[in-house]
Amino acid sequence: MKKKVLSVLLAGTMALSMVACGGSTSTTETPAADASEETAAETTEETTEAAEATEEADATEAADTAVAEGAIRLLNGKPEINDQLKELAELYKSETGNEVVIETIGGDTSAGDELKKMKQADNMPDIFVIEANQADTWDGLLADLSGEEWTDKTGFELVNDTMGTIGFPYTVEATALGYNADILKAAGVDPSTLTSPAAWQEACETLDAKKDELGFTAVFGWCAEPTNLGWSSGTHVFGQYLDAGLKADDTTYIDLLNDGGQIDEARMKSFAEFIGMMNKYSDPALLVDGTYDNQVAGFKEGKYVFITQGNWCVTSPDDVNFECGFAPYAFEDGINTIIAGPPSYWVAYSEGNVDAAKAFFNWCAGDSAQDILVNKAGLVSPFDDCQYEAVNPFYKSMKSYIDAGNYSGWHTMLKKDGLQNETCQVFADYAKGSIADADEFVSKISKVIKGYYAE
Amino acid sequence: MKTPSATKKAMSLICLIAGLGLLTWSLYLDFTKSEATYRGATLIVGVIGIVLGLYFFPTLKHHRTIINILFLFPLLFAFAVTVIIPLFLGIGYSFTDWDGIRVRNAVGFDNYTSMFTQPSFLWSIFLTFLFVVCNMIMVNLVAFLLALLCTSKIKGLGFFRAAYFLPNLIGGIVLGYIWQFIFSNVVTELFKTDYSMLADTNTAFLAVIIVYIWQYAGYIMLIYITGLNTIPGDVLEASAIDGATPMQTLFSIKIPMIAPTITICTFLTLTSAFKQFDVNLALTNGKGSVEILDQYLTNGTEMLALNIYNTAVIKDNYALGEAKAVLFFIILACVSILQVRISNKREVEL
Numbered sequence: 001m002k003k004k005v006l007s008v009l010l011a012g013t014m015a016l017s018m019v020a021c022g023g024s025t026s027t028t029e030t031p032a033a034d035a036s037e038e039t040a041a042e043t044t045e046e047t048t049e050a051a052e053a054t055e056e057a058d059a060t061e062a063a064d065t066a067v068a069e070g071a072i073r074l075l076n077g078k079p080e081i082n083d084q085l086k087e088l089a090e091l092y093k094s095e096t097g098n099e100v101v102i103e104t105i106g107g108d109t110s111a112g113d114e115l116k117k118m119k120q121a122d123n124m125p126d127i128f129v130i131e132a133n134q135a136d137t138w139d140g141l142l143a144d145l146s147g148e149e150w151t152d153k154t155g156f157e158l159v160n161d162t163m164g165t166i167g168f169p170y171t172v173e174a175t176a177l178g179y180n181a182d183i184l185k186a187a188g189v190d191p192s193t194l195t196s197p198a199a200w201q202e203a204c205e206t207l208d209a210k211k212d213e214l215g216f217t218a219v220f221g222w223c224a225e226p227t228n229l230g231w232s233s234g235t236h237v238f239g240q241y242l243d244a245g246l247k248a249d250d251t252t253y254i255d256l257l258n259d260g261g262q263i264d265e266a267r268m269k270s271f272a273e274f275i276g277m278m279n280k281y282s283d284p285a286l287l288v289d290g291t292y293d294n295q296v297a298g299f300k301e302g303k304y305v306f307i308t309q310g311n312w313c314v315t316s317p318d319d320v321n322f323e324c325g326f327a328p329y330a331f332e333d334g335i336n337t338i339i340a341g342p343p344s345y346w347v348a349y350s351e352g353n354v355d356a357a358k359a360f361f362n363w364c365a366g367d368s369a370q371d372i373l374v375n376k377a378g379l380v381s382p383f384d385d386c387q388y389e390a391v392n393p394f395y396k397s398m399k400s401y402i403d404a405g406n407y408s409g410w411h412t413m414l415k416k417d418g419l420q421n422e423t424c425q426v427f428a429d430y431a432k433g434s435i436a437d438a439d440e441f442v443s444k445i446s447k448v449i450k451g452y453y454a455e
Numbered sequence: 456m457k458t459p460s461a462t463k464k465a466m467s468l469i470c471l472i473a474g475l476g477l478l479t480w481s482l483y484l485d486f487t488k489s490e491a492t493y494r495g496a497t498l499i500v501g502v503i504g505i506v507l508g509l510y511f512f513p514t515l516k517h518h519r520t521i522i523n524i525l526f527l528f529p530l531l532f533a534f535a536v537t538v539i540i541p542l543f544l545g546i547g548y549s550f551t552d553w554d555g556i557r558v559r560n561a562v563g564f565d566n567y568t569s570m571f572t573q574p575s576f577l578w579s580i581f582l583t584f585l586f587v588v589c590n591m592i593m594v595n596l597v598a599f600l601l602a603l604l605c606t607s608k609i610k611g612l613g614f615f616r617a618a619y620f621l622p623n624l625i626g627g628i629v630l631g632y633i634w635q636f637i638f639s640n641v642v643t644e645l646f647k648t649d650y651s652m653l654a655d656t657n658t659a660f661l662a663v664i665i666v667y668i669w670q671y672a673g674y675i676m677l678i679y680i681t682g683l684n685t686i687p688g689d690v691l692e693a694s695a696i697d698g699a700t701p702m703q704t705l706f707s708i709k710i711p712m713i714a715p716t717i718t719i720c721t722f723l724t725l726t727s728a729f730k731q732f733d734v735n736l737a738l739t740n741g742k743g744s745v746e747i748l749d750q751y752l753t754n755g756t757e758m759l760a761l762n763i764y765n766t767a768v769i770k771d772n773y774a775l776g777e778a779k780a781v782l783f784f785i786i787l788a789c790v791s792i793l794q795v796r797i798s799n800k801r802e803v804e805l
Contacts, residue, residue, distance in 0.1 A: 116556055119556050137556060226740075284649065288649070288654045417770060418770035421769060421770075424742075425744050428744075448751050
């Protein structure tokens, strides 16, 4: 009997404590606390792989913000502008009284994958980031934004055949061969003449001969390391094969590629020869097993004349003490374009708060928001009426190409998801020398692409 | 014991009915996506009601069973939610074209047939088996030698044991990045090579094996040390008196005496090598090129677990990833069953 009393007592305490806990949360749980708790949980989960600073900012932010009802959530994929977006959200609140909660995913975590988890957990943000080729996976779940005010001010919105205008461009990014104008000037090379393979070859020879005299390490800061930098070679550099020299809406080579993985062999061969030249004049310490950090640091220190990245690698004028610009990957005569456009977009989830999202987009295209996005976050505005000159050191060069209409699209984002992980290995083998020449490069990359599309 | 009283009976019934009602109500609120904040509390109170109702249930015959079930329930529930249900869901998804968001069609065995037409997947399977065999031998050999060292009479024994075990405490991802740095900055300097051994498929695979041994040998060593310590001192003494050389002692006494330990360690390394993921991901991310059967594969060092992850997450083919995971499960289950069978048999023999 004693035992029984004891067990009943124990069970009773257990039950009581459960009721007490449950009770206390249910009574003190206002919607605000609820939401902020939720965000706190999410942010800690999501940003584990993002920068540490970001994480801390998130945690504190989430802890001291009580989110009002009707607040919308924005899932950002760029950890480097997390703080600026928070600032943007504060300004939005003070100007309109509406709230936007910024959640950031980035670094090694792919936003696309995280979003799928959120979808399964019925925890979708109202606005999130996608890349162009992910639109089809979200088929029917994205709101049509056509007719919104901001769409008249830009040509960069994402349009989908079935869902209409779905993507809000929050930035324009450009990629080509970034150069250090000061070294080029000292060496007597005019970057505007670099529009043919012959001109490039000549420029490389001139520069290479003067590298001791001018004190730089190599002509190209080009890194084909596949494990961590596969996105650079597999998506961005490969994108030049797809788009270089084409008008922004020309989809010839991406269409060919997406039709079962075909390539134009002649074009690929010229491209391969160009890459071969880059391999030859690159810093051997960087080429095969370098890192992004080394690559960018080397360019900033003036060790390399050219860098195979885009305007994101140098965002502040304080980073460099020389003038920056872009030169085209002129692997065929007359190629004079850089790739420019939004690599990713903000979209509104159709089952979320679409009206609030639309209002936020319209506000973001306006003056006060652009001030933060351009001047503080260092982004390049996709809007025609934006009065702010981007601080990005590459901006002047970018703008000259865009104004002249010499820019191609980011069609590399439309290739089959994951292809970059396959092709980057071919670039790496070529850099290492285990692929001997351009012909072999063409045959190998064509095999790899065909194989991947056949999967 | 007396028969249950009428009040008890009534109380039990009331608790049960009220609990069930509240539970259903809260679940209804959940499925209709209600914004009501009292939903969670209702659920908890409902569950407590059911528990109390069952506890006071007026039966003598089944009382003990009910109590057992009640106390086992939290564990079983957690096990079901985290293991059993996902397992069956996963098997279900593998027969569809699930893309991580929705299921559009059921595709039957398409995923299972298509995964065997992927040369890269077949390569991953082959590579995993190669890795397992290499590791099973190497890890055990290294660990056994370390254990011999750590049971001998050298100075600083505690330090050595701790030092060998330490790598096992570092997470695989961190370890991968540390070694990536070592391979591309230290090893290249030491051996004056042009580029990191991670850049070449064969040497990169070797690198994964080295790092894995470095990580896992310390753990297996501890088990061997325990095994070696259980050898009765009188046997060793007797052999010493009979004039056995250290070699003879090792091969004729120590190794036969720790045979069960060897079995355990072999299977431990076997299953864990099969599941290799984190070091593989951080160190090479499966990169490397292989030219085989007129195919140019770019996943030279990608093992099975990483292949599954990449298929689902990177290549955005969740259903195919699930199908591969099911195959992976079957392989691992077979290995584990074999392990249990063999260990049991051995124990009987000894």
